[in-house]
Amino acid sequence: MRNLGIPLTALFICTGILQLVAQVDTNSSRYAASITESVLRAHLNVLANDSMEGRETGMEGQRRAAAYIMGQFRSYGIPPISDAVARGMLPDGYQQRFPLTVDRLGGLSFSVDGTSHEFLKDYFYFSEQLVKDLEVNEVMVLAPVSLGGTRLGGSSKVVMLLDPHNPRSDIMDQVGQASSALAKTGAKVLLVVQDSAENEMRHYGPILSRSRMRLGGGEATKQAKEGLQIMFITPQLAQTILDHGRLSLKKAYKTAAKKRVIVDVPVRFTTGPNSGRFTAENVLGYVEGTDKPGEIVAVTAHYDHIGVIDGEVYNGADDDGSGTAAVLAMAEAFAMAKADGHGPRRSMLFMTVSGEEKGLLGSEWYTEHPVFPLDSTVADLNIDMIGRTDTVYGDSSHYVYVIGSKRISKELGDLVERENRSWTHLDLDYTFDAANDPNRFYYRSDHYNFAKHGVPIAFFFNGVHADYHGPHDEVGKIRFDLLRQRALLVFHTAWVLANSEERLAKDGPDGVK
Helix, strand or coil: CEEEECHHHHHHHHHHHHHHHHHHHHHHHHHHHCHHHHHHHHHHHCEEEEEEHHHHHHCCCHHHHHHHHHHHHCCCHHHCCCHHHCCCCCCCEEEEEEEEEEECCEEEEEEEEEEECCCCCEEECCCCCCCCCCCEEEEECCHHHHHHHHCCCCCCEEEEEECCCCCCHHHHHHHHHHHHCCCCCCCCEEECCCCCCCHHHHHHHHHCCCCCEEECCCCCCCCCCCCCEEEEEHHHHHHHHHHHCCCCCCHHHHHHHHCCCEEEEEEEEECCCCEEEEEEEEEEEEEECCCCEEEEEEEECCEECCEECCCCCCCCCHHHHHHHHHHHHHHHHHHCCHHHHCCCCEEEEEEEECCHHHHHHHHHHHHHHCCCCHHHHEEEECCCCCCCEEEEECCCCCEEEECCCCCCCHHHHHHHHHHHHHHHCEEEEEEEHHCCCCCCCCHHHCCCHHHCCCCCCCEEEECCCCCCCCCCCCCHHHHHHHHHHHHHHHHHHHHHHHHCCCCCCCCCCCCCC
């Protein structure tokens, strides 16, 4: 018999390894087959339905979506996380509730001689700096020439700056000068007369009228630090004040350029409640591992969107209904594998988070209050918008942007590429992974809160399209073939992470300790 150069025992070992690899691949392919376009469509038809009211964080529609996601986890046979229930972290074993404080502008009201004026109609501002009520009986009038300081003397608490016809850039320069000068005089309010105030309020109104959310607990507290309150007012409101001094805007401007002008008029600024308390929920589905249960592979997506604006529901089918549907389909696939005795070696955490649109708040809360230790979290695979194509790629393109996959662990980036070559054959685009990416997408989705704690991450994204954060991001525009293909890339990557012998090395430039 010829000697082939391979001992018989080594041949048996190699054969065994090949059989093991084949078995792993067979299982991976078998359960990946459960992630179908019809499954993804069914989830998205629920999540991006008008009945979810745009899934705005802290609102009823977001809670309905959370209940749906939790119900799906239960239907897959994924049990509640009993240990987290015992520790008081997840009251029902699935939902991690976190506190929010909501701040709204408009808490500062303004009246002249007892007549109230209206925020975003007569005046507007960008921040509330007045922390207690203010009532005075005079207003000092300034023109730009007064800003040298020679006519800023006195103890007037309310100052009105005239020059309504200048371009906005000049006005803002004057506001900066006036703020610096008035800070030394004890003034509390600067009223800036702006000829374009009505146009500015139409432009900024939708932004200024929306709530601002932040993580919080206990009593809601006012965020503003006391300083000079800057308010932009219409020429009509300015004239109402000047009427008490029998001055027109034109005459007041000319007079103020020459001498100090004081208008005797009672004005009152009243601070009101502009904060409230809410809660929101992250929803967790936990598939426990077999021989490495203490190590966690997280797959995340945010299920919140931006709600209802001017009576129109913003359904966010792509942002991020697509990612949420993918997480649910993958959770079902892994739950099936576990039920069949092919469960993952490491534990899988499928987590849909809320508060992403408000500043990554849900993932921030989780990483600051982790249900599972972050040092035991092998990786986070984050999915945010994978159902469409962007303005760069054509409708028939098969691609996905991959962000951050090699920043902490080069091995993770290599794994994503290997699984793509084996299964999905997408064009992997690293444009937005550049350190100087002006869009800064690496910092703009939930993976970043894991990355801040040194957890290797990979972020999957289809880029921004014309319906991003618009009312027409609907199910009918989703490419379900492409959504499935991208979901499969994440699934196969997660499968290897969950079943490999060694966990990822932190060998990327951001992972070197």
